[in-house]
Amino acid sequence: MNHFGELTPKMRSFRDDLIDAVPEVDAERACIVTEVYREHAADALAIKRAIMLKRVLEEMSIFIEPQTLIAGNQASSNRSAPIFPEYAMSWVIDELDEFEKRDGDVFHITEDTKRRLREIAPFWEHNTLLDRGLAAFPPASKLFYDLGIIKSEGNITSGDAHCAVDYGALLRLGLRDFKRRAQEKLDELDLTDYRNIHKSYFYRAIIIVVDAVRAFAGRYATLARKMAQTEPDMDRVAELLEMARIMDKVPFEPAETLHEAVQSMWLVHLTLQIESNGHSLSYGRMDQYLNPFLEADLAQGRTTESAACELMCNLWLKTYTINKIRSWSHTQFSAGSPLYQNVTVGGQKLVRGEPRDASNPMSWLILKSVAQCHLTQPNLTVRYHKGLPDDFMAECIEVVRCGFGMPAFNDDEIIIPSFIDRGVSREDAYNYSAIGCVETAVPGKWGYRCTGMSFLNFPKALLIGMNDGVDPASGTRLLDHTGHLEDFKTFDDVMACWDKTVREMCRQCVIIDATCDMVLEQDTADILCSSLTDACIERGLNMKEGGAVYDFISDLQVGIANLADSLAAMKKVVFEEGAVTPAQLARALRENWAGEENERIRQLMVDAPKYGNDDDYVDGLVSSAYASYIDELKKYHNTRFGRGPIGGVYYAGTSSISANVPQGAGTLATPDGRRAGDPLAEGCSPSHEADKFGPTSVFKSVAKLPTSEITGGVLLNQKVTPQVLDKPENRAKLAMLTRAFFDKLHGYHVQYNVVSRETLKDAQVHPERHRDLIVRVAGYSAFFNVLSRATQDDIIARTEQSL
Template structure:
């Protein structure tokens, strides 16, 4: 096996080597590109909808993708070895009008004025979007999804207590297809399967007739992808004719030869395989703007091509690394503009495109291979917030590979994140996932996990429930204190309660009702998507949609488990601890005094006195059983209740069709904090909530081991949607080999002994972050881990920046 040491250079400033001059130029060009809003896809989509309105929905959607791929602007930059672009220029963000146009038109004049995630837009683009807007009035996913919400449930959505804006303003995403099949068998293998299934149909059976439309649609998109690749092949040939540089001319001719072949035909070389993966990945995101479309276990499916080419002498490690850095740079060119309301849940314009490496083979052996190291090199060299990089940890992961991972962490990318095989694989198998598939899982987006090519949409990423705001509603007798709306049954007002058990009982019953409402909202979103917006290419590439003749939303996937996201876990824990300790156990505060202080946001000397007392309560993240057990107990009703409800695909083919918990709150902690009044943990109104399952800022004072112990007490076996833990350290901490080894042993202990699910590290000092706020032009490359993803720090809103700055800086 190629070791990490052999791949690294002797340059201490660049331990993983530097980008080739070609890729360095490409990187500079991409980062210099201003993110504009692009109307081209919106125009082409409108044309296709107008031309094919009479078609069955599967065929309509197939023709939409085909029309876009046939007519969109394409280009091949002189720096790239890989062809494929999403929009008219790198980093431009297409508009997807079929999902939503209301917010687009409403915010046209605001894109450049945003406090973060700024997009530029020309007056010509504004005019183009306004011209097509009338066609989409009452004709989008947002319109249909919102109309599908039952009236009582709609109120929870309107008030922001249950968030699902991303589910009705964009496609699903949160998926990885089986790239191994694509590069080893080619799209023609899928085409052959479709034709064989189509030939079996008995069209007098209405179910078979429905399958016919899906199969015909699949054939349309397979041809469209093949033709799209050939458009690039022809462009490369045209550019080669006028190219005076022999090396560049040969590069273009090689590119053309590859694109005449893949992804329709199987790949035979490493470069062909990488090109096939990139083009497929790209088109999936042209088809739908759902984010978290991920690459799966890249080291596993690309390594055979790498080792074969290496042995044949047609590829070197340096050349392979350059192709991988090219893939990383291409990944960053994909962009997505969201409504401002949705942006607050996804600060930093993330697409969550995840690469997974490491892990185990199905026989339990270490799956790390030479390409695993090469990918670490490429990620370090590219130094970008995308793609996400996740390492699958297991007990047999070598010290050498762990050292290589920590070396990349030291680069300050917030990557790699670690997911734990020892908890995830058994959790999957307990839910009915076959052993071979469970051992082949990958990260999808942030911390969520699924089996590439066999899992339906949104293994995590359904609705968001605001736990702290829910607590305030419970304390207020079921009335939202922010809006005054009656939302939940009245189990007694907090000021009338005489024991903690009364509050705990009210919380249990109320959270179950909140959970039920979230299911209704999620089902409404899924119903609108299924009826009107099937993703034909993604379904074709997901098992066993072809065998069943169904799209993913109709039950085509082998597995279909989903989870929502629960926000503010640490705030809930700390709030309950303060209430129990100071109100009911020690009686230092009356229920009326606390409630009054909360309603007044701790105003005045009396309010501040109450707040200071609350801040002295036991805090989650310090291995204190008192508070840790309170959050375990408070989380249990959700975990129990959500498991009762099936998703819309249950009984229609997939294994599962069930729901489970998940803590990957993305940056929703900031957005949902805006609508949350002061909470009993001492948090002021409108300020951010804690993110993921991480402790509240500055409250985890007993070091990283204590944090790990607190998090490990959560019921991680049931929180299969992901237990997201962010940790922050100063770069100085990891300057010595001894401390790097300490970090490795800390991670091993967390995963091996404490059965942790996930951890990731921000390696950046508070001083650097403050300097970047003051002088952003000097810190363009500064990357931070926001939640389950990384972002360029200077592109974030000041509020999100402040939230990251406030996180506890751990020592070893």
């Protein structure tokens, strides 16, 4: 029997419908938005965005599934993806006939939908965020973008998100309180100060949006009552009428029961996804703000544990209905259509100023319900600390054993002090949650996008640096003279070259980030999201203008293990042993290791020390190399610096999503022995099959990275076979190993793929046999069958660990 039990028949039926649903391209939102932008072109941005959301909520198709207990849909059918034309439209038109032919992340599209999108496309020509973003890049920086060295397409083709709003306040106060505060602030404004005129638009927009969400809920209440009139099943009639009662109340009024709380939270979470298609919109510490409702309902007999579990399963199924379509080039960086809607449980809380374990009955219920659903959403994270109870840790390992890549573990002992050192209050630092993949922030107090705009390809940067600042793939000069590998006399020359190169590329990342932020601020304003973030109403500023309490961004670095292995191989083989000259290596790289002599050289480089084996020789090199980037990054500020939020700065992060595959495809041969086009290493994980001595050695290598400086997340994936966890003693070993990684080595994060290589290979040949196969791609999970072949191969090639 399943350790966690089975879905109820109703939720099983709902899940089957969702798994069978064919994702489609939905033009409904795009057509409504186009009409609003035409009619309100002269309005202030905040007012136009508020009216846009109001009209979408008024006119979009709504439905209530026959199995659901909570209402709300993003598109005209579940798993379909709306188009957001205000962000980008050119790629949509270019790829209309390709959506169904993709190698992965396939979307069905009707001829009528193509026609409707083509009809509105002329309005958006040279009139989208993408158009303005590409035009705004300084010419020198745009070269880095065009050549794929610094990639930021996702953030100028969609919204920001990467945050969690204050759902706790929403449930306690209802949207009515946010409207009240906005109205009071509006009434107090002295409009003779032009700055207050700008604020008045924001406050008026909040009032419009709150009323729109209330009316949106009312549409579902009306629909539920209408459905009840013709429903023959009296039990279902009662459910529909209860849904109608709840939707008449929330999210405008405070929630009083668990059902009301879940419905309120869901409708707002959904509306935020309709307002903007920025992904990684997360639920925050759900166990903390929902547990009071659960315990009160149980104590007063309003629910049972099984009914509460069914309700939570219903929420996860609704969460899975949300979908997003990306351009093909962006899709390769986010394979599997991930939304990264993270739920965080466990961790600590402050009780009279002292930290205490925060796990509670809702924490356990979330683990159980997520395990029962066995889906890619939500993205479940457990906050680990030394005092995490053994029985709760064991339950987490049972979820890991289910084989869908969850939960991930983040370490309180590293993250909380790191936040406090950066100026986050102690109370807020103890309330952090995971956002998206492994990024972290304080729910309801953080600005957009706690993770960065840009992915910097470390191995490609090294190749450019050792080619005198010229991109060897295109012949384009990008940097002032950094030296030729052929001319290097010592390994110090390599490190000096790296230091100069990575500092300039870091500077270019900041320029690209700032450009994206600048055009996002000019072109978009997410009113509902900002209103639910502390300090925005008080300051009269949306999140992009500096409204949030905190605003830190982590830029993202790709190919860390390849950089480590490349540096170690050059130091050992070329400059210490002299087995290969710099000129010979340079030629072998240019020729992609082709030929007998070059293959001999490649084998020498492959046999050099490798990251992931607890070898100080290589681990120390990558830490030193990373330090150059981190040191440079500390010099810069984001566009909100000095405008209100605490922070306004950048820090490092390794959440590369699936970028290691496309960025590897665009990277020539590297000194670690990797061939041109092969995937780079993912996150901060070792290169495939380079780690030879088991997970303990991997943990020790990763722990030597400057973890306290990489506040944006140190993403580590490990893969074990299901057979390993069949034995109770091995499950206990995995729990102890995880504890040791955090308690002794001060690791930041780890997550486990529990799947065999044989299963994955069989799924490539017989996908119909593996409809439910889910794998951990990076900081998120995806159904294996929807991934591109290249991403599937990359996952198959990862090292399988034993305990």
